[in-house]
Amino acid sequence: MLNSFFRGLLGTDDPPTKVLEVRSDNYISRPIHYREESMLLYGPKMPPDNKNSKDKYYEIILHKPFTETAHQMYSLFRSENLESAEEKFIAFKEKIPPYIKITKECTIPALQKLCDTLAEHQGWTLAHLAAHFGLYELFNDPDVQKHINDVDPPTGATPLMVAIRTGNLRMVQALMSLKCDLNMVDCEGNNVLHYAAASNKEIVNLLTSLASPSLNSYNRAGYTPLHAACVANAPECVRALIVAGADVNLSVSSHCNTRHGIPGIVGEVMQDNQPKFYQQDMKHGGTPLHWAISREVIEALVSKNCDINVKNFDGRTALHIMVLRGRLECAVALMSNGAETSMEDNEGNTPLHLAVKQTNIPIVQALIVFGCNLEAKNKKGFTARHSIPVEMSSSNYDKILYTLHAVGAQRCPPEMTSCGSWCAARGDYNGVPPPSVARAPPRAVLSDMLQAAGMELAADDAKGKSGRYLDNRPPPSPISNYMKASKIYPISIHGAGR
Structure with a gap:
């Protein structure tokens, strides 16, 4: 009562969509434009009463039905525009009275x-409303059941999709x-599993238990349900979809030219190694290889035909991610199993660009050993040598620059601008070589180092990849390359990062 007094004093009205309880005697002299059961659309009072601001509105009134209180009424909507009032009346009259009746x-x-x-959802049926509000008992009513597969015209969503959401x-x-x-899809091509991907694993498990053929289908954005779960940052749904058989090798917007693995078996690897996946990487898409944090899991996934070079939403391979996360063990395991060392992400950066920016000397050396392209340019036209961060400490600067220079990384061409002394065509700075060592480290120490990186000496020639070396004698294998490159700067290959 006090609030009404102040609203009148200040000349302000309630919002047009606010539901208000009203008195019937206020509408005796108001014209009725439409009547539908207990719902009426009143027109403005002619002439309007200047003392009552509501007399100038078209107003949707609901008479409280099915009760003994015959005069209880509610104002649902008010507008000075007849067209907007009619549109709202049409949306309300078919839904509100029967909904209240049920x-x-x-x-x-x-x-x-x-x-x-x-x-917000003018096209929803009674079934959509019941699904949205969780009123599952209403589906015992035939008037609700008959709408069970109806779609919302603007979105194409069914009541089931609404419930899943x-x-x-x-x-x-x-x-x-x-x-x-x-098996219905909405206007964006999403099926029920696309919706479930952002809900919870229990709903995913319930839907996939029916062996739905839509598990790997694409929506119009080029996403499968697995991609949708990654975007939603829902790791439990990601795992549930993979365990159910979602193909981890399907790329976003890629309907062909994909190498299909055996996703059910990949799912078993994930299920058995849940703590060994970094959940925060899932929102960037990719495959379980992108999210792995241990060499053992990477080798298990590769053995199950998980595509080693597939890209995530940022265009990055698993090797890019391992470089960014500083996981040397994982990076070496990927390269030992044939991962491409110079693929570009969406910004044109290769793993070497990222390793240089991270100033991670051991990973830079490992990439060099496995034959990465030293002269690859990103979309800005920068090589890895040009990309050396000038703000790094002098010690790291010297080491990273000398490592690249020692294996032949070229300076920028004369026409390149914004170059520092470390990469300019006429520059003369190449870093500082490491201090000389009295003698080579014992072979037993090197063997331990290689074992920790997943590069056992027995596998020296298994891949047949050629690496780089610092003298004129070609090494027999990437392992020998790694041993020789490690003499540039002593490195530690223990610790997998996050």
Whole structure:
């Protein structure tokens, strides 16, 4: 009462969408434009009463039905424009009275929630509303059941999709028990598993238990349900989809030219090694290889035909990610199993560009050993040598620059601008060589180092890859290269990073 007094004093009205309880005697002299059961659209009072600001509005009024309180009324919407009032009336008249009839709930909070939902989703049916509000018992009503596979015209969403989006497992179970269609897609090409990808693993498991053929289907954005789960940063859903058989080798927007593995077996690797995956990397897409944090898991995934060179949403391979995370063991394991060392991400950066920016000398040396392209340029036209961060400490600067220079990384061409003394065509700075060592480290120490990196000496010639070396004698294998390159600067290959 006090609030109404101040609103009148200040000349302000309630928001047009606020549900208000009103008196019937205020509408005796108001013209009725439309009537539908207990819902009416009143026009402005002619002439309007200057003392009552509401007399100038078109107003949607709901008479509280199915009760003994015959004169209880609610104002659902007010507008000075007849067209907007008619549009709202059409959306309300087919949904609100039957909804109240079924639920027997007609209070201001309930009506407000209902009107707000219909304002946002005018095409929803009674089944959509019941699914959204989690009223699974309403699906016992034939008037609700008949809409079970209806779609929302603007979005194409079905009641099941709405229920999945809310994460209500019991609601989803109720709809599935009524044999709703699981193979429908919305206007964006999303099926029920695309929706489930952002919900919870229980719903994913329930849907995939039916062996749905839509597990690896693409939506119009080029995403499979697995990609959608990555975007939603839902690691439990990611695992559930992979365990159910989602193909981890499908790329975003790539409907062909993909190398399909045996995703069910890949799922088993993930299931058995859950703590060995870095969940924060999942939101960038990719495959379990991108998210692995141990050499053992990488080797297990590669053995199950997980595509070693597939890219994530940022265009990065698993090797890019291992470089960024500083996981030397994992990077060496990938390269030992044939990972391409010079693939470009969306910015044109190769793993070497990233390793240089990270000032990670051991990984730079490992990439060099496995034959990365020293002269590859990113989209800015920069080589790895040009990309050396000038703000790094002098010690790291010297080491990273000398490592690249020692294996032949070229300076920039004369026409290149913004070059420092370390990469300019006429520059003369090449870093500082490491201090000489009295003698070579014992072979036993090198063997231990190689073992920690997953590069056992017995596998020297298994891959047949050629590396770089610092003298004129070609080494017999990448292992010998690694041993020789490690003499540039002593390195530690223990510690896998995060």
